[in-house]
Amino acid sequence: MVRKGQAQTVKAARRAEVRLPELVAWEGGELEPDGDYDGLEFADLDLAGQDGAGARFMDCAVRRCALDEAGLAKARFLDAVLEGVRGVGTDLSGASFRDVELVEARLGGVQLHGAALERVVVRGGKIDYLNLRTARLKDVVFEECVLVEPDFGGAVLERVEFRGCALRGADFTGVRMADVDLRGAVELDIARGVDALAGAVISPGQLFDLAPALAAQMGVRVVG
CATH class of the missing domain: 2.160.20.80 (E3 ubiquitin-protein ligase SopA)
Structure with a gap:
């Protein structure tokens, strides 16, 4: 990852x-x-x-x-x-x-399922239940916006950045990523598809927050 x-x-x-x-x-x-x-x-x-x-x-x-x-x-x-x-x-x-x-x-x-986005900036605002399944995103920047339960299932993301935005309940199931920068997301809540983050970059703090989901994906039990 x-x-x-x-x-x-x-x-x-x-x-x-x-x-x-x-x-x-x-x-x-x-x-x-x-x-x-x-x-x-x-x-x-x-x-x-x-x-x-x-x-x-x-x-x-x-x-x-x-x-x-x-x-x-x-x-x-x-x-x-x-x-x-x-x-x-x-x-x-x-x-x-x-x-x-x-x-x-x-x-x-x-x-927006099956859509093609190239050199697109999404700045500000709020989008609930955004459907980007099987879409292709290339050179896309999400900036200072709120995405509630966005569905990226099966999409292809290349050079996509999340800057100062909130992702709540995101679904990355089956996503293919290359040079996806999640470090700037102020909220990173992944409901499904944490196993599909290969090709993404996250911060150490985000890794800590995602640790429970990663452990569950790997079948690891954390016992105090």
């Missing part, structure tokens, strides 16, 4: 660098499946229940929008900012995110 010297050799994530052009306010009504949205700002809109499956959002900003039950499966977000979005049950399964900033989101039960 943690090899001598690994902390010095862990590769840092390449951070997203989003530079949006001057944007035009979206005034087109409801989203459309396979829609093509370029250089637009979606601000203070109720997008709940709308169907934008397969749509492409390039050089776009989505700010303070409601996304409850929105259908965005296999949507593509390229060079985009999602700020202050909120909602329950948003379907982003199989979606692609490249060079994206997700800032101060308040989401619950968001479906």
Whole structure:
């Protein structure tokens, strides 16, 4: 799990660098499946229940929008900012995110299973029951956010960092990791999958906190 010297050799994530052009306010009504949205700002809109499956959002900003039950499966977000979005049950399964900033989101039960995230920063906010099963995360930074019962089951994580964030009841079952830095997590509560942390880096204090789960995984009884 943690090899001598690994902390010095862990590769840092390449951070997203989003530079949006001057944007035009979206005034087109409801989203459309396979829609093509370029250089637009979606601000203070109720997008709940709308169907934008397969749509492409390039050089776009989505700010303070409601996304409850929105259908965005296999949507593509390229060079985009999602700020202050909120909602329950948003379907982003199989979606692609490249060079994206997700800032101060308040989401619950968001479906990102099978999604692909590359050069993504998740900063601030709180996400409950995040489903990232079988997703692929590369150069992703979770920063100053709260993740409640996130499910990474079967996902692939490469150069992923957790900085100042809280992971509560995380499921890492079957995860494959490379250069995953957990040292900056202020809370690291792993409910399942502690045996899948090979390729991750943790701090000595986190190792102490995880010792009971590690002992149980190894079948070791600790008797005073």
